[in-house]
């Protein structure tokens with residue numbers, strides 16, 4: 165999704181901005197641009213479709229120099245990826261802006277500004293912001309007031325940063341809808357969509373609140389809140405462990421992140437265990453008292469995080485806790501019935517997903533007992549705005565397709581399920597077996613990652629086709645959904661997941677020798693049922709690929725590829741079975757020569773609806 169970086173520095177800022185854009189690349193984008201107030205006090209701009217490297221190449225041929233500037237990676241919403249649509253957008257060579265979000269009333273504003281003689285060059289909604297600021301600047305005393313006045317006219321999500329030739333020593337930015345962080349360092353003051361973009365130049369960070377407008381100069385900053393009052397916001401130091409490391413010898417970030425999962429699981433688990441036992445006080449000081457009142461949970465999330473929520477539903481229900489799970493973008497616009505004692509649980513790797521954030525913000529006054537978020541980014545909006553934050557400790561995830569963040573979410577959700585299942589202080593009878601399986605999990609995952617699963621042949625088969633079906637029953641159904649999502653995200657192969665029992669009600673019609681059908685087969689109470697579904701596929705000439713627990717594999721006869729995953733304890737089966745499916749998608753994408761870490765059209769942090 166769009167990434168913003170900008171700043172004011174005592175020295176040339178161009179290379180800092182380009183380095184920041186590289187750091188924002190993981191968010192997903194299709195074009196990039198930069199504008200600086202140059203040493204002659206004029207606005208100078210370069211824009212390029214494609215990778216930041218293309219923009220950097222353009223700058224080495226035709227450099228820019230300035231101490232105040234803004235830069236942007238664009239993820240197209242209004243208007244195709246094209247140089248004219250890339251940010252920064254300018255008005256009358258005197259104002260430049262970069263924007264993240266969607267201006268919902270842009271059409272009316274465009275008409276109004278066109279009637280006043282403003283000329284529109286792009287198809288974007290953003291260009292109205294540049295013209296509005298330029299118009300207000302003629303009426304206001306300074307850029308900050310002009311930005312503040314422009315904000316009053318905008319509807320929707322419109323976090324943006326602006327520079328103007330009339331004030332060549334400053335940058336003004338507004339937060340509305342998507343995050344913006346101020347970074348303070350020796351080399352100046354900066355703003356960016358996330359801290360990662362600023363790690364080389366800043367150590368102190370201030371996370372702006374909704375409605376805030378910040379004004380930066382080279383050595384100071386001032387924040388005004390939505391009401392125009394000058395405010396102080398807490399600053400935090402970011403630990404060096406948050407730095408984005410390199411690929412450490414792996415060919416792609418995604419592969420590196422898949423291999424990090426044993427450590428991620430161990431680290432995440434440690435957060436809430438003490439001496440190997442669950443300590444609910446570690447979730448929050450008031451967690452025990454609060455959880456005693458919980459009668460059910462509503463889980464809201466998107467994408468991979470939604471799949472984590474679906475797995476959690478099976479866990480919670482198996483422990484006696486009613487649970488409803490829904491995709492956030494649907495949940496938000498439905499009339500919800502909230503029973504007393506319902507806990508709202510949001511799940512998000514980024515903590516900034518607009519679709520997930522909105523239901524949390526709208527939850528107030530609807531009767532929820534409290535809100536819990538399972539999130540991978542400290543200081544993100546979801547973390548700051550939830551009653552309890554369960555931080556997963558996956559570390560920065562660079563691959564757009566989520567892997568380690570997903571398994572970390574599952575660990576957190578298993579812990580949440582166990583904590584909620586304690587009644588009147590009594591430990592649920594299943595808790596000890598669950599914790600045993602969770603404690604052993606990092607080592608099982610290490611063993612799995614070290615073994616040769618023989619995925620090369622399967623990946624090459626998948627890469628030759630255009631479709632695949634993923635089937636699982638019970639708690640393996642969301643695992644199949646996640647496997648299908650991984651494959652389509654990074655290899656662009658159409659993959660659908662079905663509950664295996666539903667096969668005969670439609671998708672069986674798709675099965676022929678050109679349709680790979682991927683099964684997950686744990687040793688559980690549904691084994692015999694899933695085996696029957698497998699037979700149904702094989703009887704129709706379908707090409708099956710089965711990921712199986714060793715014990716389940718023993719009961720398989722006949723043809724088809726079988727990948728043995730060892731003896732997998734039932735409580736952790738969703739996590740263990742996820743890993744080979746991630747690897748299958750990864751290797752298939754590599755065979756196809758796809759851009760594994762930055763798949764086309766996708767964004768890591770989706771801050772618009």
Ligand code: G6P
Pocket residue numbers: 466467468469511512513514515516517520564565566766767768769770
């Ligand atoms: C985007 C990402 C997905 C992610 C989804 C939800 O679509 O590409 O990988 O699952 O957003 O993101 P969240 O940050 O809320 O988990």
